[in-house]
Amino acid sequence: MAVLTYRDALNQALREELIRDDRVFLMGEEVAQYNGAYKVSKGLLDEFGPMRIVDTPITELGFAGVGIGSAMVGLRPIIEFMTWNFALLAIDQVVNSAAKMLYMSGGQFPMPMVFRGPNGSALQLSAQHSQAWESWLAHIPGLKVVTPATPADAKGLLKSAIRDDNPVVFLEGEMLYNTRGEVPDGEYTIPLGKADLKREGDACTIVAHGKMALLAMQVADTLAKEGIAVDVVDLRTVRPMDVETIAISVRKTNRAVVLEEGWEICGVGAQVVDFIQRECFDDLDSPVLRVHQEDVPMPYAKNLEKAAKPDAAKAIAAVKKVMYLA
Amino acid sequence: MTDAIKREPARPAKNPAATAQVAPREEATPASNNGLPPDDQVALRKELLKSMFLQRRFEERCAEAYALGKIGGFCHLYIGQEAISAGTMSLLRPDDYVVTSYRDHGQAIARGMSPRTVMAELFGRQTGCSGGKGGSMHLFDKSLNFLGGHGIVGSHVPLAAGVGWAIKYRGGDQVCVCFFGEAAVNIGAFHEALNMASLWKLPVVFIIENNRYGMGTAISRATANEDVTTRAAAYKMHGESIDAQDVFAVRDAVGRAIQLARTEKTPTLLEMRTYRFMGHSMSDAASGTYRTKEELEENMKRDPILVLREKMHAAGELPEGDLAKIDEEAKVIAQDAWDYADKSPEPPLSELWEDVVVDTTS
Ligand SMILES: Cc1ncc(C[n+]2csc(CCOP(=O)(O)OP(=O)(O)O)c2C)c(N)n1
Numbered sequence: 230m231a232v233l234t235y236r237d238a239l240n241q242a243l244r245e246e247l248i249r250d251d252r253v254f255l256m257g258e259e260v261a262q263y264n265g266a267y268k269v270s271k272g273l274l275d276e277f278g279p280m281r282i283v284d285t286p287i288t289e290l291g292f293a294g295v296g297i298g299s300a301m302v303g304l305r306p307i308i309e310f311m312t313w314n315f316a317l318l319a320i321d322q323v324v325n326s327a328a329k330m331l332y333m334s335g336g337q338f339p340m341p342m343v344f345r346g347p348n349g350s351a352l353q354l355s356a357q358h359s360q361a362w363e364s365w366l367a368h369i370p371g372l373k374v375v376t377p378a379t380p381a382d383a384k385g386l387l388k389s390a391i392r393d394d395n396p397v398v399f400l401e402g403e404m405l406y407n408t409r410g411e412v413p414d415g416e417y418t419i420p421l422g423k424a425d426l427k428r429e430g431d432a433c434t435i436v437a438h439g440k441m442a443l444l445a446m447q448v449a450d451t452l453a454k455e456g457i458a459v460d461v462v463d464l465r466t467v468r469p470m471d472v473e474t475i476a477i478s479v480r481k482t483n484r485a486v487v488l489e490e491g492w493e494i495c496g497v498g499a500q501v502v503d504f505i506q507r508e509c510f511d512d513l514d515s516p517v518l519r520v521h522q523e524d525v526p527m528p529y530a531k532n533l534e535k536a537a538k539p540d541a542a543k544a545i546a547a548v549k550k551v552m553y554l555a
Numbered sequence: 556m557t558d559a560i561k562r563e564p565a566r567p568a569k570n571p572a573a574t575a576q577v578a579p580r581e582e583a584t585p586a587s588n589n590g591l592p593p594d595d596q597v598a599l600r601k602e603l604l605k606s607m608f609l610q611r612r613f614e615e616r617c618a619e620a621y622a623l624g625k626i627g628g629f630c631h632l633y634i635g636q637e638a639i640s641a642g643t644m645s646l647l648r649p650d651d652y653v654v655t656s657y658r659d660h661g662q663a664i665a666r667g668m669s670p671r672t673v674m675a676e677l678f679g680r681q682t683g684c685s686g687g688k689g690g691s692m693h694l695f696d697k698s699l700n701f702l703g704g705h706g707i708v709g710s711h712v713p714l715a716a717g718v719g720w721a722i723k724y725r726g727g728d729q730v731c732v733c734f735f736g737e738a739a740v741n742i743g744a745f746h747e748a749l750n751m752a753s754l755w756k757l758p759v760v761f762i763i764e765n766n767r768y769g770m771g772t773a774i775s776r777a778t779a780n781e782d783v784t785t786r787a788a789a790y791k792m793h794g795e796s797i798d799a800q801d802v803f804a805v806r807d808a809v810g811r812a813i814q815l816a817r818t819e820k821t822p823t824l825l826e827m828r829t830y831r832f833m834g835h836s837m838s839d840a841a842s843g844t845y846r847t848k849e850e851l852e853e854n855m856k857r858d859p860i861l862v863l864r865e866k867m868h869a870a871g872e873l874p875e876g877d878l879a880k881i882d883e884e885a886k887v888i889a890q891d892a893w894d895y896a897d898k899s900p901e902p903p904l905s906e907l908w909e910d911v912v913v914d915t916t917s
């Protein structure tokens with residue numbers, strides 16, 4: 230196994246799937262000549278040419294629709310948004326066209342396509358460029374929503390997303406591209422809809438996804454030094470959600486904290502809590518707590534930004550609270 | 556209905572410098588320097604040169620501050636394009652409106668925003684024009700009718716039409732000027748806004764700053780019809796293309812557009828042909844990836860500051876000492892802005908929760 234960055238793992242997945250299936254193409258802003266705004270598509274133009282690695286004008290609504298139309302007649306597009314903040318301009322196509330096409334057509338038109346790009350906050354990008362969109366997208370029946378945390382997951386999940394015959398929203402962590410990890414060579418897929426137990430313990434369950442799964446692991450390691458061993462359930466796929474893995478863990482630990490990058494109200498964590506109270510009502514020793522971005526737009530100033538984001542201290546405090554240690 | 560618009564200074568208690576340093580603005584003139592007595596023409600040229608020097612020296616310090624980590628996030632410099640802001644703002648009245656994109660430092664300063672509060676905003680300090688909450692891409696100053704600093708390409712173009720609508724609604728004779736890059740002309744919101752502005756006869760001047768690149772993409776690779784002024788014809792709107800490295804060409808065209816907006820209540824689409832001398836943002840090299848060093852150097856020969864300076868030299872209007880003095884003044888103001896920002900406090904943590912919603916009901 231090679232040690233790769235998250236960026237290179239995604240690049241490898243793209244490359245392998247482009248080789249495997251000539252119906253697959255990548256389209257988006259700066260993906261070809263510039264090698265991608267975040268260099269995820271580096272080298273692909275040279276290898277696959279301009280019909281398969283396609284630069285677009287700044288027209289998110291338009292090229293998302295182009296992808297959908299091409300998928301209706303047999304292609305398998307990967308639509309890259311430079312960031313998910315700009316995908317908002319295309320949300321009509323993602324929600325009203327892609328997500329519902331199969332249903333509206335009584336099963337005639339599946340949408341074998343991927344919408345992907347960086348999601349979540351970065352550093353000091355302020356209110357319009359620092360947002361986590363998974364709860365919005367996970368709300369929509371017809372979509373699958375994937376949020377890889379590690380390079381290996383990024384590769385395995387992207388390959389599965391490209392092969393899936395449904396529209397898959399693939400949310401990459403904007404801050405994760407430079408993170409490193411071991412990645413299996415060649416054919417490696419991870420089924421969508423399966424969570425991953427990334428740390429094991431019996432004191433409490435931390436449920437997280439995407440960048441927050443890394444934070445959860447970091448918190449688990451810190452708590453381990455205090456003799457508190459926690460389960461970390463990385464959802465990996467937010468929709469469909471792997472309720473069974475969450476429930477198995479909570480039945481063991483009897484406590485849970487849900488960690489996410491997005492806002493509190495109607496967030497992914499709210500859904501996790503709902504599943505837990507239905508599946509594990511009699512197993513719980515304390516209320517489930519949530520850690521998330523503060524309920525404000527992301528501020529620019531460094532100190533305010535830091536205060537707005539979920540962090541290790543907030544997560545540790547929540548774990549200790551559900552354990553009645555604080 | 557009245558067109559008397561009550562304007563209050565933005566965050567008056569927090570940044571008194573914003574209003575304290577506002578320079579008195581010149582009243583609108585129908586054309587660039589025509590009709591002005593010769594002495595005033597020279598004075599005007601000096602003012603324009605000063606404005607461009609200030610923008611330039613200020614932004615050079617921004618690049619330095621960014622390298623030192625005092626400014627973070629995205630930071631898009633305007634260097635090379637200053638004639639557009641200097642020329643346009645010199646024609647606006649205080650009660651006119653400005654809406655722009657994320658490449659907004661030069662326009663904010665040319666509009667009269669205090670370099671101190673702009674730098675403080677870039678440093679993320681409490682004394683910044685948006686209290687440190689917006690940063691480089693989101694400069695706002697209500698007291699100057701400077702309506703931001705917007706980060707999503709093209710999304711602010713309809714806002715300008717909305718301002719035009721409000722002017723018309725109240726029967727006023729102000730105009731709204733809207734700046735955006737040439738890559739924004741492919742966005743749906745741009746087209747929707749132009750259609751409404753023309754259909755409803757709204758007093759808006761739409762200014763395309765065509766610096767030939769949208770990030771790393773040359774206009775020819777993204778836009779089927781590179782003659783972007785044809786988009787005016789599509790909406791039955793007056794359109795012009797201007798050599799925007801010449802501040803007087805800018806003033807001529809903007810002057811006509813403002814006149815049309817004030818008197819006829821009709822919008823105009825102006826293409827300002829320019830070039831950005833720096834990378835798209837701080838993480839992008841000025842040349843070497845999508846444009847050559849030669850191309851950059853060729854275009855830097857038509858630096859808007861040089862163009863005006865040479866004209867003034869040729870006319871004997873700018874003795875050597877004057878130029879050095881103007882430059883020195885700009886550097887001093889930029890240094891003062893830096894010092895002010897550097898000394899200013901971070902916003903208090905309680906600010907995190909302020910300004911999410913207002914508590915009033917009208
Ligand atoms: C809708 C949207 N898509 C993508 C981006 C990312 N982006 C920021 S600036 C930019 C290029 C815009 O070019 P142009 O309109 O020519 O303005 P310039 O930066 O040259 O001033 C891009 C692609 C964005 N901010 N908004």
Ligand SMILES: [Mg+2]
Pocket residue numbers: 736737738764765766767768769770
């Ligand atoms: Mg441009």
